[in-house]
Amino acid sequence: QSALTQPPSASGSPGQSVTISCTGTSSDVGGYNYVSWYQQRPGKAPKLMIYEVSYRPSGVPDRFSGSKSGNTASLTVSGLQAEDEADYYCSSYVGSNNLLFGGGTKLTVL
Amino acid sequence: QVQLQESGPGLVKPSETLSLTCAVSGYSINSGYYWGWIRQPPGKGLEWIGSIYHSGNIYYNPSLKSRVTISVDTSKNQFSLKLSSVTAADTAVFYCARVRYSYGYPIWFDPWGQGTLVTVSS
Secondary structure, rough: OOOEOOOOOEEEEEOOOOEEEEEOOOOOOOOOOEEEEEEOOOOOOOOEEOOOOOOOOOOOOOOOEEEEEEOOOEEEEEEOOHHEEEEEEEEEEEEEEEEEEEEEEEEEEO | OEEEEOOOOOOOOOOEEEEEEEEEOOOOOOOOOOOEEEEEEOOOEEEEEEOOOOOOOOEOOEEEHHEEEEEEEEEOEEEEEEEOOHHHHHHHHEEEEEEEOOOOOOEEEEOOOOEEEEOOOO
């Protein structure tokens, strides 16, 4: 089963908003509200930023938000800050007790 | 505060079995979550390997199922991974994590251990 599709890169200037997409199919992203997003800084472990499409764990800034439309989920980072520069991965339940990650998006703060 | 720490050999020979352990602190492994393994080849994306409940219920990624064994030791509050018949393609950073399941579906990982690099080479 192929990974979920994410753009390899995204960028924005400090203070701007940027949206990263995660595209799957009706059997995974579109079929379940079980999309999560992870932030991974260089040399560090991933950190959960959004779960179940749009919920933020405690401690995650409200500048991070998640949504879904059809087979595509999105992570929006508002008011970009230098510390947001990282790789971002989506994941989704894909049926048959299986879970897939997206290929990752490198977010650059210009 | 839940913390996870992976440990095990950093170098494994081709065709041998990779073995890692994840020690959990600040949280009882019996307390209602699954516990899982995820790997990341250098410069590449993430791949879920499998998850285990304290009762021994296990889910594996179908693509790795034939080579993976995950076990739990509740007395030591830790769980383990074995990956057999490894090749260079199995070289990766291996992470352990607490896993949330909903109705039998794996849905998110939090927190993660710091990760440990395992290189497969002769």
